[in-house]
Amino acid sequence: MGHAKRLDFKRLIKVLQSEFKAVEMDHTKDEYILDRNILLEDDEAERHSVHKDYKYMKCFKIEDTVVLNDLFTAKEKAEHEEIKKSDEYESDILYTRVGKIKRNLSSGEMILIFFGSDDGEYVDNMTTQGDSNILLSKLSKVKK
Numbered sequence: 760m761g762h763a764k765r766l767d768f769k770r771l772i773k774v775l776q777s778e779f780k781a782v783e784m785d786h787t788k789d790e791y792i793l794d795r796n797i798l799l800e801d802d803e804a805e806r807h808s809v810h811k812d813y814k815y816m817k818c819f820k821i822e823d824t825v826v827l828n829d830l831f832t833a834k835e836k837a838e839h840e841e842i843k844k845s846d847e848y849e850s851d852i853l854y855t856r857v858g859k860i861k862r863n864l865s866s867g868e869m870i871l872i873f874f875g876s877d878d879g880e881y882v883d884n885m886t887t888q889g890d891s892n893i894l895l896s897k898l899s900k901v902k903k
Contacts, residue, residue: 782821
């Protein structure tokens with residue numbers, strides 16, 4: 760892939776913070792990051808991994824309710840409401856730290872964005888948790 764089509768690393772950070780009120784997390788210490796592999800099924804973990812050997816690694820979370828409301832389609836919002844109505848949403852297992860993270864992601868109360876770069880200029884790998892087609896579309900258009 761040529762550099763002209765790759766996402767700009769620093770611009771992506773600015774967009775996440777300014778447009779989406781995303782908060783950066785320390786990927787070496789933050790509990791969301793440390794538990795990240797638990798959040799993914801084993802077969803998905805490798806496919807979605809943002810490898811720890813990137814020279815530059817970033818993770819952001821979006822929890823602002825106003826921003827989140829604008830980042831989900833009507834279909835995604837309906838799916839979130841169904842999850843909130845389900846018995847699993849109130850299950851005891853969800854009161855663990857990982858359970859709360861999973862619940863917040865599946866119910867539209869949080870989105871996590873992970874990305875890594877070898878050179879600090881372009882994004883080499885990016886993944887999100889807490890599906891948002893609107894966010895993915897907007898992030899894919901971030902250029903210099």
